[in-house]
Amino acid sequence: xxxxxxxxxxxxxxxxxxxxxxxxxxxxxxxxxxxxxxxxxxxxxxxxxxxxxxxxxxxxxxxxxxxxxxxxxxxxxxxxxxxxxxxxxxxxxxxxxxxxxxxxxxxxxxxxxxxxxxxxxxxxxxxxxxxxxxxxxxxxxxxxxxxxxxxxxxxxxxxxxxxxxxxxxxxxxxxxxxxxxxxxxxxxxxxxxxxxxxxxxxxxx
Amino acid sequence: xxxxxxxxxxxxxxxxxxxxxxxxxxxxxxxxxxxxxxxxxxxxxxxxxxxxxxxxxxxxxxxxxxxxxxxxxxxxxxxxxxxxxxxxx
Numbered sequence: 001x002x003x004x005x006x007x008x009x010x011x012x013x014x015x016x017x018x019x020x021x022x023x024x025x026x027x028x029x030x031x032x033x034x035x036x037x038x039x040x041x042x043x044x045x046x047x048x049x050x051x052x053x054x055x056x057x058x059x060x061x062x063x064x065x066x067x068x069x070x071x072x073x074x075x076x077x078x079x080x081x082x083x084x085x086x087x088x089x090x091x092x093x094x095x096x097x098x099x100x101x102x103x104x105x106x107x108x109x110x111x112x113x114x115x116x117x118x119x120x121x122x123x124x125x126x127x128x129x130x131x132x133x134x135x136x137x138x139x140x141x142x143x144x145x146x147x148x149x150x151x152x153x154x155x156x157x158x159x160x161x162x163x164x165x166x167x168x169x170x171x172x173x174x175x176x177x178x179x180x181x182x183x184x185x186x187x188x189x190x191x192x193x194x195x196x197x198x199x200x201x202x203x204x205x
Numbered sequence: 206x207x208x209x210x211x212x213x214x215x216x217x218x219x220x221x222x223x224x225x226x227x228x229x230x231x232x233x234x235x236x237x238x239x240x241x242x243x244x245x246x247x248x249x250x251x252x253x254x255x256x257x258x259x260x261x262x263x264x265x266x267x268x269x270x271x272x273x274x275x276x277x278x279x280x281x282x283x284x285x286x287x288x289x290x291x292x293x294x
Contacts, residue, residue, distance in 0.1 A: 004227050023264055026230075
């Protein structure tokens with residue numbers, strides 16, 4: 001393509017063949033690889049953190065001293081640098097496409113509202129689009145394990161939890177996933193933090 | 206629109222169309238490659254929307270040149286007609 005732009009060779013079969021490669025095969029291959037890489041990139045924490053409004057959320061999730069749900073989960077290998085996506089993705093049949101559509105909504109809000117403000121200014125206004133579903137927690141915590149059901153609160157609230165009537169990530173239960181982003185009066189330490197590390201047992205969940 | 210397209214197919218300059226296609230193709234590849242090196246939301250979204258749109262436009266222009274070529278080409282029949290067969294004898 002560069003050669004054609006600079007030297008403008010005669011349009012013989014050889015030039016046409018090279019142009020077919022440059023204008024057809026090469027961009028299609030680049031688009032395919034770009035799509036694969038791009039869609040993979042959208043699942044990374046760094047991608048979510050590339051909007052400055054998420055700076056504080058990412059910093060908290062990666063803070064080894066933080067006891068928020070997001071930070072606790074981000075420290076495990078299963079979540080790691082994909083923790084935003086693993087927790088917030090839609091697990092339904094069309095989950096992948098719906099999650100991407102939701103992401104487009106985030107871009108819209110970012111461009112029309114939050115882009116021009118500091119992360120601290122937007123913190124009180126940034127909120128989840130719809131209540132966080134317990135289904136997402138139950139992808140790992142099946143609610144059927146012996147140890148999980150041995151917790152009196154779990155046992156008593158089992159039906160409510162499965163029906164999304166009570167949120168796992170709420171005050172009085174495990175606390176907010178991103179507690180720093182809530183007003184001080186709403187901020188409650190997660191149950192694990194209050195009970196101490198000895199009671200934290202992922203086995204049997 | 207149809208008349209404009211027909212005029213383009215009849216009298217359009219192939220070399221000029223290819224110049225535009227090449228320029229757009231280079232821009233498209235640059236945009237799409239950018240997202241491979243910088244995976245922030247701007248490069249990724251630019252690659253998957255504007256980059257691919259420009260790339261498709263560039264490929265479309267190339268196909269237009271192919272159509273123009275085919276319309277202007279004079280085809281020689283591969284099977285000789287009976288008349289020409291008689292002449293050969």
